[in-house]
Amino acid sequence: xxxxxxxxxxxxxxxxxxxxxxxxxxxxxxxxxxxxxxxxxxxxxxxxxxxxxxxxxxxxxxxxxxxxxxxxxxxxxxxxxxxxxxxxxxxxxxxxxxxxxxxxxxxxxxxxxxxxxxxxxxxxxxxxxxxxxxxxxxxxxxxxxxxxxxxxxxxxxxxxxxxxxxxxxxxxxxxxxxxxxxxxxxxxxxxxxxxxxxxxxxxxxxxxxxxxxxxxxxxxxxxxxxxxxxxxxxxxxxxxxxxxxxxxxxxxxxxxxxxxxxxxxxxxxxxxxxxxxxxxxxxxxxxxxxxxxxxxxxxxxxxxxxxxxxxxxxxxxxxxxxxxxxxxxxxxxxxxxxxxxxxxxxxxxxxxxxxxxxxxxxxxxxxxxxxxxx
Amino acid sequence: xxxxxxxxxxxxxxxxxxxxxxxxxxxxxxxxxxxxxxxxxxxxxxxxxxxxxxxxxxxxxxxxxxxxxxxxxxxxxxxxxxxxxxxxxxxxxxxxxxxxxxxxxxxxxxxxxxxxxxxxxxxxxxxxxxxxxxxxxxxxxxxxxxxxxxxxxxxxxxxxxxxxxxxxxxxxxxxxxxxxxxxxxxxxxxxxxxxxxxxxxxxxxxxxxxxxxxxxxxxxxxxxxxxxxxxxxxxxxxxxxxxxxxxxxxxxxxxxxxxxxxxxxxxxxxxxxxxxxxxxxxxxxxxxxxxxxxxxxxxxxxxxxxxxxxxxxxxxxxxxxxxxxxxxxxxxxxxxxxxxxxxxxxxxxxxxxxxxxxxxxxxxxxxxxxxxxxxxxxxxxxxxxxxxxxxxxxxxxxxxxxxxxxxxxxxxxxxxxxxxxxxxxxxxxxxxxxxxxxxxxxxxxxxxxxxxxxxxxxxxxxxxxxxxxxxxxxxxxxxxxxxxxxxxxxxxxxxxxxxxxxxxxxxxxxxxxxxxxxxxxxxxxxxxxxxxxxxxxxxxxxxxxxxxxxxxxxxxxxxxxxxxxxxxxxxxxxxxxxxxxxxxxxxxxxxxxxxxxxxxxx
Numbered sequence: 001x002x003x004x005x006x007x008x009x010x011x012x013x014x015x016x017x018x019x020x021x022x023x024x025x026x027x028x029x030x031x032x033x034x035x036x037x038x039x040x041x042x043x044x045x046x047x048x049x050x051x052x053x054x055x056x057x058x059x060x061x062x063x064x065x066x067x068x069x070x071x072x073x074x075x076x077x078x079x080x081x082x083x084x085x086x087x088x089x090x091x092x093x094x095x096x097x098x099x100x101x102x103x104x105x106x107x108x109x110x111x112x113x114x115x116x117x118x119x120x121x122x123x124x125x126x127x128x129x130x131x132x133x134x135x136x137x138x139x140x141x142x143x144x145x146x147x148x149x150x151x152x153x154x155x156x157x158x159x160x161x162x163x164x165x166x167x168x169x170x171x172x173x174x175x176x177x178x179x180x181x182x183x184x185x186x187x188x189x190x191x192x193x194x195x196x197x198x199x200x201x202x203x204x205x206x207x208x209x210x211x212x213x214x215x216x217x218x219x220x221x222x223x224x225x226x227x228x229x230x231x232x233x234x235x236x237x238x239x240x241x242x243x244x245x246x247x248x249x250x251x252x253x254x255x256x257x258x259x260x261x262x263x264x265x266x267x268x269x270x271x272x273x274x275x276x277x278x279x280x281x282x283x284x285x286x287x288x289x290x291x292x293x294x295x296x297x298x299x300x301x302x303x304x305x306x307x308x309x310x311x312x313x314x315x316x317x318x319x320x321x322x323x324x325x326x327x328x329x330x331x332x333x334x335x336x337x338x339x340x341x342x343x344x345x346x347x348x349x350x351x352x353x354x355x356x357x358x359x360x361x362x363x364x365x366x367x368x369x370x371x372x373x374x
Numbered sequence: 375x376x377x378x379x380x381x382x383x384x385x386x387x388x389x390x391x392x393x394x395x396x397x398x399x400x401x402x403x404x405x406x407x408x409x410x411x412x413x414x415x416x417x418x419x420x421x422x423x424x425x426x427x428x429x430x431x432x433x434x435x436x437x438x439x440x441x442x443x444x445x446x447x448x449x450x451x452x453x454x455x456x457x458x459x460x461x462x463x464x465x466x467x468x469x470x471x472x473x474x475x476x477x478x479x480x481x482x483x484x485x486x487x488x489x490x491x492x493x494x495x496x497x498x499x500x501x502x503x504x505x506x507x508x509x510x511x512x513x514x515x516x517x518x519x520x521x522x523x524x525x526x527x528x529x530x531x532x533x534x535x536x537x538x539x540x541x542x543x544x545x546x547x548x549x550x551x552x553x554x555x556x557x558x559x560x561x562x563x564x565x566x567x568x569x570x571x572x573x574x575x576x577x578x579x580x581x582x583x584x585x586x587x588x589x590x591x592x593x594x595x596x597x598x599x600x601x602x603x604x605x606x607x608x609x610x611x612x613x614x615x616x617x618x619x620x621x622x623x624x625x626x627x628x629x630x631x632x633x634x635x636x637x638x639x640x641x642x643x644x645x646x647x648x649x650x651x652x653x654x655x656x657x658x659x660x661x662x663x664x665x666x667x668x669x670x671x672x673x674x675x676x677x678x679x680x681x682x683x684x685x686x687x688x689x690x691x692x693x694x695x696x697x698x699x700x701x702x703x704x705x706x707x708x709x710x711x712x713x714x715x716x717x718x719x720x721x722x723x724x725x726x727x728x729x730x731x732x733x734x735x736x737x738x739x740x741x742x743x744x745x746x747x748x749x750x751x752x753x754x755x756x757x758x759x760x761x762x763x764x765x766x767x768x769x770x771x772x773x774x775x776x777x778x779x780x781x782x783x784x785x786x787x788x789x790x791x792x793x794x795x796x797x798x799x800x801x802x803x804x805x806x807x808x809x810x811x812x813x814x815x816x817x818x819x820x821x822x823x824x825x826x827x828x829x830x831x832x833x834x835x836x837x838x839x840x841x842x843x844x845x846x847x848x849x850x851x852x853x854x855x856x857x858x859x860x861x862x863x864x865x866x867x868x869x870x871x872x873x874x875x876x877x878x879x880x881x882x883x884x885x886x887x888x889x890x891x892x893x894x895x896x897x898x899x900x901x902x903x904x905x906x907x908x909x910x911x912x913x914x915x916x917x918x919x920x921x922x923x924x925x926x927x928x929x930x931x932x933x934x935x936x937x938x939x940x941x942x943x944x945x946x947x948x949x950x951x952x953x954x955x956x957x958x959x960x961x962x963x964x965x966x967x968x969x970x971x972x973x974x975x976x
Contacts, residue, residue, distance in 0.1 A: 132377070176381060233418065236403040236411025249419050249596055253585035274404040278397060285393045289386065296382045304378050308385070319392055326399050 012061075013360040016290045020057070020338075020353050023283055024050050027264075027339045033246045034259045034267045035341075042260040042341045045105075049343040053350035060354030065362060068355065069127065069302045072120035076146070079117040082110035083153035090157070098157045111154045111162040112335075112344035116351055118166060119309030121146045122173050127302035134178040137186075143174055160207065161333030165316050172312040173305060210331050227257040232327045234263075234270040235277070242273030260341040262333060265325045280339070284318045287353075294360045303359045310352040313337070419596060421452060421518075421582045426558065427575030428523045430608030432537060432565060434617040435643070435843060440533055441566075443523035446660075447504050450492035453485035455516030455588020465514055469506045470496045492518065497660050516588035525559075525659045533620050535649040535680040536780055536841060538564020539658035553577075559661065563678070565611060565841065568779045572845045575608030609845040609853075614643035622962040623648035626955045631675065632923075632942040633682035633820040636959055639828040639934045642837030642857065644778070646959065647821075649681040683782035686817040687941060690905030691746045691887075691948070692924045693812025695830060695873050697754045698739060700766035702869040706757045709739035709872055715749035719756075719807070726752050726807055729904070743876035745885045746902060748811050755810025760801055763809055764789035769863055770826045771836050772818050777857065778839040785822060788815035813906060824939035827926045830873055831899075831934035834863040877901055878931040881953075890953035891927055893961055899934075900927030900956065902948035920944035925952030929960045936963050 028047055035042035082100070090097040091107065099107040122143050129142075147170035154163045175184075199208065234250035243249065248270035250256050256266045269277040288311050295307035314337055321336040323329035335342050337349040403411065432441035449470070456462055459481050460474075467474035477495060484493040499507075507519065525540055543560045553576070554560060560574075561567035581600040583591045623634040623646040636646040657666055670678055679685065701707045717733030719726045728734065728748040734741075742750035755763060764787050767773060773787030786792070788809065790801040808814040821839060829836045838857040846852050863870070877899035880888040887902040903924030923945030928937040938956045945951040 176385070230418075232403060233411050233414045235400070236407050237415035239404050239408035239412060247595055250415055252593070252595065253419050253583070253591060255415075255418055255586045269400065269404065274400055277400045277404065281393060281396055281400070285389070288389060292382055292386060292389070296379050301378075308382075311385075315389060315392070319396070322396050326396070326403055328396075328399055 011361050013290070013294070013357045016287065016294075016353065016357060016360070019283060019287055019290070020350070021054070023280075023287070023338050024054065024350075026268075026280065026283075029245070030264060030268050030271075030339060031260060031341055033248070033271060034251055034264060036246060037252055037254060045343070046341050046346070049346045052343075053346045056347060057350040057354035057357070060351050061357035061361065063358060065300075065303055065306075065355070065359055068120065068306075068358070069124055072117070072124040076117040076121040079110060079114040080150060080153070083114060083150055086110045087153060087156055096157045096159050098159050098162075106343060109162075109342070109344035111150075111157065111159050112342070112348050114150045114154070115162075115166065115169065115313055115348055116310075116355070118147060118150055118170060119173070119313065119352075120306060122170060123302050123305035123309060126173075126177050126305050127300065130177060130301055134180045135174070135183075136180050137183055140174065140179070140183075143170065146170075159333065161320075161335075164332060165313070165320065165334055168316040168320070169309060169312045172316070173309050176308055176312075177305070227263070227331055228324075228327060230255045230257060231263050231266045231325050234266040235326055238270040238273040238277070240274045242269075242271050242276055245271055247271060261335055262321065262340060263325055264340045265322055265336050268339065269325070281318070281322070284314065288314050288318075291356050294356050298359055299362075303362075307356055307359055310356055313352060314349075419583050419585070419591075420600070421455065421584045421588075421590075423518055423580045423582060424520060425578035425580060425603075425605045426520065426522050427577050427605040428607045429525070429575065430569075430573040430845070431610045432573075433610055433612045434615050434620075435613060435645075436616065437612070438617050439528050440613065440615075440617060441537055441655075442526050442528065444526045446498040446522050446524040448494060448520045448522050449496040449499060449507065450494055450518045450520055451481055452492050452516045452518065452588065453481060455584055456481060456485075457515045457587050459485075462514060462516070465510070466495065466517075469503050470499070472496075492520075497522075498524065512589065522558075525655070527655055529617060529621075530656075531652055531654050532617065532624060533615060533647075534652045534655045535682065536564050536615075536647050537655060538562060538566040538568075538780070539653070539655045539662075540566050541658055542661040559659075562658075564680075564780050565613070569611050569842065569845070572609040573611060575848075576606040578603040578605035607848040609847045611842055612844050612846060614638075614645065614840050614843050615647065616645050616966065618966050619646040619959070619963055620648060622646070623959055624650065624652075626958050627942075630942050630945060631681070632940070632945065633680075633685060634941075634955065634959060635682050635821055635824040635937075635939045636963065637824050637828050637837075637839055637937050639831040639837075639928055639937045642825075642828065642840045642859070643843065644839050644841050645936065645963070647680075647682050647841070649679075649683075649685075651675050651677045653677045680781065681820065681941070681943070683776075683778060683780060683819055683821050685819060685941070685943075686783055686785055687820070687922050687924075687943075688814075688816060688905040688907075689812035689818045689823060690903035690922070690924055691748075691811060692823055692901045692903035692926045692939075693816065693818070694743060694746065694751050694810075695826065695877075695901065696766050696770050696772075697751055697758060697763060697810050698743060698873055698876075699770075699863070699865045699869055700758055700762055701754045702739070702872070703766075703865050704758065704762055707739070707754060712736040712738055713742070713750050713753055715747050717749070719749045719752040721756065721803060721807060724804055726804075740872060740876040740879065741885070743873070743901070744879035744883050744887075746880075746887045751810040752807045753810075755806050755808075756803075758806075758810075760789060760806040760809065763806065764792075767816070769836075769861075769865075770829065771860060772816070772822055772826075776819075776821055776825055776839050777860065778821060778841055780841065782821065783819055785819055786815055786817045812903065820939050820941045823924070823926050823941075824937055827901075827928055827937040827939060829863055830870055830877070831928035831937055833867060834865060834870055836860045836863060874899055874931065874934075877927075881927070887949040888925060888927070888953045890949055891925065891957040891960070893929070893957055896929055896960065896964060897931035898927055898929045898957070898960055899931040900925055900953065902953060904946070904948045907944065918944060920946055923951035924948045925956045927953075927956045927960065929964075936960065938963075 031046050032043045086100050091099045091101050098109055101107050125143050151163055151166050234256050250270050251267045256263050259267050291307050291311040295304045298304045317337045320334045324331055335345045428443050434440055460478050463474040463478035466477055539562055540559045541562045543554050543558050548554055561570040580602050583596045585591050627650040631650055634648040637644050714736050715728055715734035717728050717731050734745055734747040737747050737750050767787035772785055774784050775782050793801050805814050809816050837859045840857050842855045844852050844854045880886045881891050881898045881900050888900045891898045891900050905922040923942040925948050926939040928934040938959045940952040940956045942951050
């Protein structure tokens, strides 16, 4: 099952592995500071999750990607079951039924964990289906359905942030594989046409508030604008060099909301300044670039698309989360992969890297595989 | 696989653009706007607690306290730090004995306006409440206790009319004087207002670091750049008033409406300045409530108006010194010339009556003053004409403020131009005639009469009444209040001597109208006045139609020290009503002087 081939280790993606480890260390350091005032609970839990995640990443990297492709639909099915389970037995936290409690220590978030299975399922679909021509409306029913099923369940929780990232990831993959131009046009028209009734009938008041607040945060500095303003104050006041580790006043005096989770990047930018923020973004940029590079070297369609999907996952999490933190986008509950506290999110991020590492290792034809690839 | 690689190139370009977008926004926030956001983050964590300066005291001329301070513990909440407002309100309602909903509403309303401005929740809480709150400080986020000073009046209502009152600072006052504290009290009238700048002092502040929940933080990390400033207490203001004489004056007025002024004729120092009815300044110390306020300002007796400086009255016969001086100086009449008083004065078809129906017979100037013969002064006014009359009124300080430094009115010295402008009508001769006896359009404040009397007594210097002698800073540094005299009367010394002699006769001579002010051992000089309110022949017994009683005097006649002016609204005859009151004040003055001398010798 696991190929203990010497050549595997020779072509192991050490640079991605080390970058990931470096980022995990950075994340723990940042979380140490962010949770110092509240007794380091988040830091300790995240340290445990990181260890589990890195171990899982290494294990996943050694699984043959053929096997991964083979079991893609099983994992997909399993995460659908988890999503159903959470709707029935989940723990409700601030209005969303998104968490399953395991024992007294851990909670897992099936919607986060579903991201990788969705990517794999879509990759698998295209692996069989792709013939090199753009896809029309009817051809896309299957991948859209593969996204829509978990998406619907997530919307029921409701967890808008995760639903949004699912759409962005799947959409990126579908676009990447090619879509007829007139269909793209049609979708744009429909989306724009529906946004008016959506605003008036479907969005909840708090969701509308978030969008209004984003457009003009100072209008309501106390309630919904508070997070946006405090986050930008934290980032801005970090200036070029930052206020220093454990010395960010916005962080330590807890002006930053959700500073261990969604707003972890504010903490980093306040205490390490533009230097720190830039370095973190650069590291993300390099990780994504490295994943895309792996995609371009992969030998089969499934591997290309799996890598691309994982790159898209990282990309959208960074853009939506950092964009929100620095006031470019409205507030949406999207964590920053690797930097934000969260077991499921960390596991998903590291499993994703693990899959990429596995694909990277096998970029050279391995015994018995080379034939199959042709 | 090749077309995937081409697409991946496009994807990489998109990735690069997004990366650059995020980085440039980061640059914008952290480098271009960094200092601005740093200031915001400071404002976020630093709470400024005002340390109010204690307001200066107001003392009488011998250093006795007229207005002092006592501490008041006031409860404020800073909306930005209050956290859960409804929980806080419930907690506070127990100790403040107030409806929690009311408290909550108060905080929420203030939050909408400005969440960085503390809201006053309770003033002057008692020791038990203070102890309760101090003990539970940690569970009451955003709460601060400020020690403010409240004014206290050891002598009650004594002197209220010139001390004035204080009240909550208004938006307009804040705009005009930004250094005022927005929670503070400020002098609204009287000495409290005029000397506000000296009394106020300078507030200090303490900066504290608070977390997002408004709790104070003592971690050294954020304390290093804090700035504190001590408060500077306000200066004490030392008044010229002698509170004993003030008390005698206010007691002498009793329930009557009117004013009494006692000034030192040599330097213009005001020794007593009484006005009735008056108000209780203690009602204002916490900022008066609107009900009490509207009651005060709608009161038909105008208790907030100081009659001594703001009341305008016809002066009546106390005015007769003005035409006397004018006529002698202008050479209109020789003081020895005898004028016959048949009891009336005829101009054309109109007849002006003397108060003595049977007439005074032949009068020279001295006798005319002593017996207050109206006909003599009708004739003087007739000869002088209104232009010269008006000029001399102005010489004696009428028609313009005295410069005492508290609210006062200028009064009216009528002239042709004045009437034309005011009524668009020409001047009539009859109006000149009645102005000779201080009737008609002439209107004066009691203080102006007192300063006229002082000028006559001190041989011709029209002094500026001085209410404040000096201010004393907390450091002991003293600044004298120097007020130059308003001018010299353009009147000969012999003229003034004759007037003084006549005024001595008013009190002491045969036929004098002011015998009621006569004192053994001290020669009092004075002049009575009975100012008609409605018409010359009013026989009405209605109090509102009764004449105003005037008496103005100085003593001792041979070496004047003090001038005393008394006005009793609707009191009746000046000689009968006002003169005895002036006598009491003069007696008290010399009694106090003797006592003080005796004490000094011991």
